[in-house]
Amino acid sequence: MREWVVKRRERTRHLIELGGLIVKAGLIDLTDDDRATLYGALISISDKLRGEDRDHALAVWKRKGTRAFAAEQAGDSPLMRIDAKGELPTGER
Structure with missing residues (x-):
């Protein structure tokens, strides 16, 4: 298998796992699957980590x-x- 295919699959798996954490934390239900709210919350986390x-x-x-x-x-x-x-x-x- 080509290296770029392997890297793409690894990246896809990584992104799916990260998305799974959003689900596991209950954020989908708690925000009514509102992507803007989820994104805003993640930006708030980013801001906190810069402080x-x-x-x-x-x-x-x-x-x-x-x-x-x-x-x-x-x-x-x-x-x-x-x-x-x-x-x-x-x-x-």
Whole structure:
């Protein structure tokens, strides 16, 4: 197979996986699939990452995502239980 075909397929898979995260986070339903709202939210994230709180935001979001993935692996519904700081309710840590 040609190299450019392989690279295109890898890129396509990567983009599909990223789109899956949007769905997994519940953003499609929460925004009524409004692309402008989703894009605006992503721009807000970009703005935050360009600011002074970059390191803190990345740490919080990574912790929250890691815990959500782990809860999902355990068959749990992480979106309903992890708070804004990426923490599980007391007693479930």
